Amino acid sequence: MGNQYNTLLNKIHQLHDLEKAAQLLVWDREVNMPPMGAAGRTQQISTLQQMIHSMGTSDEMGALIEQAADEVQSEGHPYDSVEASLIRFVTRGYAEGKKFPAEHIARITEVSGAAMPVWAKARQENDFPSFAPYLDQVIELSQEQAEILGYEDEKYDALINQYERGVKTADVRQVFDTVKAQTVPLIQEIQEKGDVIDDxxxxxxxxxxxxxxxxxxxxxxxxxxxxxxxxxxxxxxxxxxxxxxxxxxxxxxxxxxxxxxxxxxxxxxxxxxxxxxxxxxxxxxxxxxxxxxxxxxxxxxxxxxxxxxxxxxxxxxxxxxxxxxxxxxxxxxxxxxxxxxxxxxPSFIRVEADELTYNMHIILRFELEQEMLNGKITAAQLPEAWNNKMETMLGIVPENDSNGCLQDIHWTRPSFGYFPTYALGNLYxxxxxxxxxxxxxxxxxxxxxxxxxxxxxxxxxxxxxxxxxxxxxxxxxxxxxxxxxxxxxxxxxxxxxxxxxxxxx
Amino acid sequence: MGNQYNTLLNKIHQLHDLEKAAQLLVWDREVNMPPMGAAGRTQQISTLQQMIHSMGTSDEMGALIEQAADEVQSEGHPYDSVEASLIRFVTRGYAEGKKFPAEHIARITEVSGAAMPVWAKARQENDFPSFAPYLDQVIELSQEQAEILGYEDEKYDALINQYERGVKTADVRQVFDTVKAQTVPLIQEIQEKGDVIDDxxxxxxxxxxxxxxxxxxxxxxxxxxxxxxxxxxxxxxxxxxxxxxxxxxxxxxxxxxxxxxxxxxxxxxxxxxxxxxxxxxxxxxxxxxxxxxxxxxxxxxxxxxxxxxxxxxxxxxxxxxxxxxxxxxxxxxxxxxxxxxxxxxPSFIRVEADELTYNMHIILRFELEQEMLNGKITAAQLPEAWNNKMETMLGIVPENDSNGCLQDIHWTRPSFGYFPTYALGNLYxxxxxxxxxxxxxxxxxxxxxxxxxxxxxxxxxxxxxxxxxxxxxxxxxxxxxxxxxxxxxxxxxxxxxxxxxxxxx
Known part of the structure; x- marks a missing residue:
């Protein structure tokens, strides 16, 4: 390999090692860290993440990628070689990393920082209205995110592509509709047998x-x-x-x-x-x-x-x-x-769902995320929309929002597009x-x-x-x-x- | 606090967090890491250490320290303030970090990398002569290290100061001589009682x-x-x-x-x-x-x-x-x-020694390190010198070098000056x-x-x-x-x- 590629590779190795160190700070926080260690650990993670971000989006990195890309192309490495694949990957990643204005990132941190404790309390006290204004902000940030990232067909494409590169919402929708059409009757048929299995x-x-x-x-x-x-x-x-x-x-x-x-x-x-x-x-x-x-x-x-x-x-x-x-x-x-x-x-809580009903929980969220993103429903309208879909898909309605639209942490931050990957995993x-x-x-x-x-x-x-x-x-x-x-x-x-x-x- | 100090402090915080991440890579290696993870981990530790070294010895850091030092002095912070103490500490650390030529550091890595497995095998097979040439190199590196670091009175001062800042070898020698003079007879007196304690x-x-x-x-x-x-x-x-x-x-x-x-x-x-x-x-x-x-x-x-x-x-x-x-x-x-x-x-192995005889093991090493450093004995002469001192201080002679001068890992790298801190700890x-x-x-x-x-x-x-x-x-x-x-x-x-x-x- 040529010099330019190797120089880039060296930098990528460094960045990789730093990312792994940051991940170890997280692993250790969850597994070993004593309770009082949290404050210092938060600072350490934040310092490393800043270093990673600044290394990864530096002009130096941009120039290295460009030079190495030219070299890899001129040397004629095939599409599926490590060299060509790595250049594709880091070129895209660099461009995406540069897209987000610092101001947007700061607002995400701010909004989710504020939303998290409010959500936790709302879930505990079954008080969706107190969380609704924060969810509206998350929706707004998600809409901005879609514009920043860009899309061809649908806004939601931009978001789902953060977790599932290159996938089209329309394709996912069609597949999910098929799954729903086949699964809902099967669940009903099982329900009609009564409670025949003792667990x-x-x-x-x-x-x-x-x-x-x-x-x-x-x-x-x-x-x-x-x-x-x-x-x-x-x-x-x-x-x-x-x-x-x-x-x-x-x-x-x-x-x-x-x-x-x-x-x-x-x-x-x-x-x-x-x-x-x-x-x-x-x-x-x-x-x-x-x-x-x-x-x-x-x-x-x-x-x-x-x-x-x-x-x-x-x-x-x-x-x-x-x-x-x-x-x-x-x-x-x-x-x-x-x-x-x-x-x-059929049950209310996604993480406790069985193999058959699980996808219904996801499809429900997938549909609601699009409605929120496209302005069809506001945060305030979420509980009703949620409960209607639960009834259609699983034949049950939660007695409160804590067991309904308040159950997941995901919507305390702009992470629309993440949920569908769970069901895609089942299908794949x-x-x-x-x-x-x-x-x-x-x-x-x-x-x-x-x-x-x-x-x-x-x-x-x-x-x-x-x-x-x-x-x-x-x-x-x-x-x-x-x-x-x-x-x-x-x-x-x-x-x-x-x-x-x-x-x- | 003024701007210059805060700018420095920011940089110091970053460096600190990075150092803690590097230490976590080490902790985790010893406690959780699966056996095959070693190669990747070594690279991660090495990457972070290089970053730490280059941040810590950068010209930028040097300038920040100088500017902050001026500011702290002009603001008149007392000697025992955090500000003045931190400036003292980092000024000295920066100067020391700059002292070591890259070539010297590379040779340490090389020599200890080669010496370690040879020592492990030599200890296992009781074959001191195979290790002796490596120990001669470690002695030579230690002599160079003393010259690089500098000293007023004795070479060994430079080395011991790496672990115990500001301590003089002459003072330690005098104190150790006193301990030896009092402890040796006490051990003998206890020995004369016979094996009276059942453990x-x-x-x-x-x-x-x-x-x-x-x-x-x-x-x-x-x-x-x-x-x-x-x-x-x-x-x-x-x-x-x-x-x-x-x-x-x-x-x-x-x-x-x-x-x-x-x-x-x-x-x-x-x-x-x-x-x-x-x-x-x-x-x-x-x-x-x-x-x-x-x-x-x-x-x-x-x-x-x-x-x-x-x-x-x-x-x-x-x-x-x-x-x-x-x-x-x-x-x-x-x-x-x-x-x-x-x-x-009295026993042969330092790490198994009791509270009273332990210091004798240290004083023996302290004396031998000086003799090696000052060229009074070569590696080849170490076993005899070791055994003589064991007999004088503890009244016993190891039956082989594995239980004698080959027992510690310390001399596979230039770490002369470290051993005495164990005994200093007991005295302090x-x-x-x-x-x-x-x-x-x-x-x-x-x-x-x-x-x-x-x-x-x-x-x-x-x-x-x-x-x-x-x-x-x-x-x-x-x-x-x-x-x-x-x-x-x-x-x-x-x-x-x-x-x-x-x-x-």
Missing amino acids: TFLHQEYSVATQQKIAPYFAEAVGYDFQRGHIGTATHPFAINFSRDDARITTRWNKQFLNPFLFGTMHECGHAMYEQGTGEDLARTPLARGTSMGVHESQSRMFENLVGRSYGFWQAHYHKLKEAFPSQLGDISLDQFYKAINKVQ ASQLLDTATQQNPAINDELANGQVTALHQWLGEHIHKSGSKYDPAELISRATGNTLDPQPFIQYTTKKFSAIYELYS | TFLHQEYSVATQQKIAPYFAEAVGYDFQRGHIGTATHPFAINFSRDDARITTRWNKQFLNPFLFGTMHECGHAMYEQGTGEDLARTPLARGTSMGVHESQSRMFENLVGRSYGFWQAHYHKLKEAFPSQLGDISLDQFYKAINKVQ ASQLLDTATQQNPAINDELANGQVTALHQWLGEHIHKSGSKYDPAELISRATGNTLDPQPFIQYTTKKFSAIYELYS
């Missing part, structure tokens, strides 16, 4: 010490590598990485409910294994990272749901759970357990598994025996190793030969829940 | 889970604040801090030996409590740090030995240990326990406690009941809160009204061990 045994005393002892077993069962990983404890679980060889997760331990640690661990492992799988040739560059929130979520959902809630997985591993909790699960058969962890139940996951098993039927045989080696091989090759070289739509198309397709998810859920609920057609 | 019960199975459960009790018993602290697990225990409100320790857990976790925890708490006690007015500056290695060690030894191995402490807290380990300690009386943890026994600790109890006799009453509130008050006021405002000798003099004085240590050990060993005079 009360999942809600009893489960020793936290035992959970912590067996969590590594289930992490390894889905393919997580502890030589390159680590489990910490945090209130809100997340995955984070400091290199492909140090991709960690956090888990929470609920002593009254078995699911959070079990499926939370497998979910976060899915995220972390994506990072563990990025190519060595991408190390210390921004390409060494999952390409989008949606594709990332496809990996977490793959291992939490498609693998972790499958019959084959528990056929192989249920004995381990029974050994750990003999008095709680000793009398529970594999079939009882499998049905309980897959129970479908099924689409990827569908292609993978078509290309290699051994994957299915393995999954039926609780094994994941062949699946990991396929994901590593078609998703993980390219990191952020390709935009999400491009990556999905390279991997599956198709655009985003909701049919695999629809087929998977229809088949799975028809069997569980004995929905004879 | 075998300390060496049996002690559950690690139980150790981890009760460690916080003993940390709090010596005054450690968990709202501003945290215990992690590491192979080589250390204390580290990210602010005065986040000062942590690590401990190791030996399942066959009670002492390491117990006294290790109290030792590291002593270090951490020094940092927790630095003044709020020093936050985010390099003054928010213990002033020297020696004074730092005085705080760790204070709580490990003067408090943690005292009869009063165990009179108050032994029941807690007995409850935790009933089958191991149920039949052991308080007096038996107290004697066992204070057993004196006794001197400080002596003054403290003279000024406030309630301290002794409390200690006799296992309480440390009054002691902490005194240390906070006279040592902790001033951080690095004063050089160590100046701080000791402000606190005790005296220069370094070995007599309190000599009196303390004479009294303590005469009683334990019934040395009737």
Whole structure:
């Protein structure tokens, strides 16, 4: 490689290392830091973020990128080379970083800083009107953000592209409409069967010490590598990485409910294994990272749901759970357990939703964000709009806003466009598994025996190793030969829940 | 404050935050990082250290310091103000940082990088000759270092001042000679009593889970604040801090030996409590740090030995240990326990030495470092010189160099001058406690009941809160009204061990 590219690469490595240090300040805050350490830590994070921002948007960086881009082009590196991909990535990132006026960023900090405590209090006291003026400001900032970022067709495109590069709102809308049209009747059909699945045994005393002892077993069962990983404890679980060889997760331990640690661990492992799988040739560059929130979520959902809630997985591993909790699960058969962890139940809270109803929570938010962004509803009109959609999609209406439109922290800051990536993840996951098993039927045989080696091989090759070289739509198309397709998810859920609920057609 | 000072302070805050991020990369490496994460982490640490070095020695920083120094002087801030102290500190630090040529630093990295694995292998295989050529290079680098740093009286002054600013080798030598002259006969007298103390019960199975459960009790018993602290697990225990409100320790857990976790925890708490006690007015500056290695060690030894191995402490807290380990300690009386943890026994390994013989290990190294530095002995002559001194001071000779001059990692890099701070810490600790109890006799009453509130008050006021405002000798003099004085240590050990060993005079 030429000099210009190497000079840029050096700078990118430095910036990368500084970003990882900043991320470690965050990880440590959530996992180890004593309560009083918060004030000093906030300053440290802020200092590093300022350094990162100023390095990343400096004129020097701009010039380095331009010179290296010329060199890479003149040397004729192919489109999918690391060199060409990195230049594409940093050119776009630099331009976007320069777009936001300092004044806009300062206002975001100010508005969300003020909105957060008001929202927390409003949720606690079920007082939406006190939060409404702040939400109006968030809506306004989101509208400005869309104008700053720019868009061709719809405002919302600009926002969703921050999390899912290159995706069009119109395409997402069409796909979500299809999912909704197929899922709503399925949920209704299940509802009509009545409360036929008993999952009360999942809600009893489960020793936290035992959970912590067996969590590594289930992490390894889905393919997580502890030589390159680590489990910490945090209130809100997340995955984070400091290199492909140090991709960690956090888990929470609920002593009254078995699911959070079990499926939370497998979910976060899915995220972390994506990072563990990025190519060595991408190390210390921004390409060494999952390409989008949606594709990332496809990996977490793959291992939490498609693998972790499958019959084959528990056929192989249920004995381990029974050994750990003999008095709680000793009398529970594999079939009882499998049905309980897959129970479908329309409910108010997104983060507690089951695999089938979850997308409805997202589609609802996706629709409402657009209405707010496009000025169709104001903050004050949100509760009514929310409740109407809940009734249409899930057949239930929350008794108060705390269990309705006040439940998520997301709208205390301008993060419109983020929510849909959760549902995109579910759809990508099924689409990827569908292609993978078509290309290699051994994957299915393995999954039926609780094994994941062949699946990991396929994901590593078609998703993980390219990191952020390709935009999400491009990556999905390279991997599956198709655009985003909701049919695999629809087929998977229809088949799975028809069997569980004995929905004879 | 004027503009120039505030501009400097801003820069210093940034540098501080970056340094803390670099330290967190280190803490996390020792406590959480998975094995494969090492390569990426090394790069991250190196990147941040380069940034810190280049910020700290930049011409911009030099100019800021100069302008702020002029301003502080013209505004007439008193000597002991934060402003004047900070200017003193950073002016000296900047000048020292500029002294080392890049070429010298690169050679240190190179030589120690090569020496480390050779030393590890040599120690394992008891093969000193293979390490000797590397030690000769370390000696040469140390000689160069002394010339670079400069000195008035003796070469060794330059080196010891890196860890203990302003101390003169001649003064240390005189004090160490006094200690040696008094300690050697005391050790001999104890030896002549024969093996009268049974400490075998300390060496049996002690559950690690139980150790981890009760460690916080003993940390709090010596005054450690968990709202501003945290215990992690590491192979080589250390204390580290990210602010005065986040000062942590690590401990190791030996399942066959009670002492390491117990006294290790109290030792590291002593270090951490020094940092927790630095003044709020020093936050985010390099003054928010213990002033020297020696004074730092005085705080760790204070709580490990003067408090943690005292009869009063165990009179108050032994029941807690007995409850935790009933089958191991149920039949052991308080007096038996107290004697066992204070057993004196000349031995080969410094880190396993008892309170009385420990200083002999240090004085031996202090003398040998000078002989090597001044060209009186070469590396090849070290083993013989080592063994002679062991025989003179402790009456024993190691059967091989692995248990002799190869035991410490320190001489794989030019760190001459570091060892004596361990013994200085022991001496400072006794001197400080002596003054403290003279000024406030309630301290002794409390200690006799296992309480440390009054002691902490005194240390906070006279040592902790001033951080690095004063050089160590100046701080000791402000606190005790005296220069370094070995007599309190000599009196303390004479009294303590005469009683334990019934040395009737």
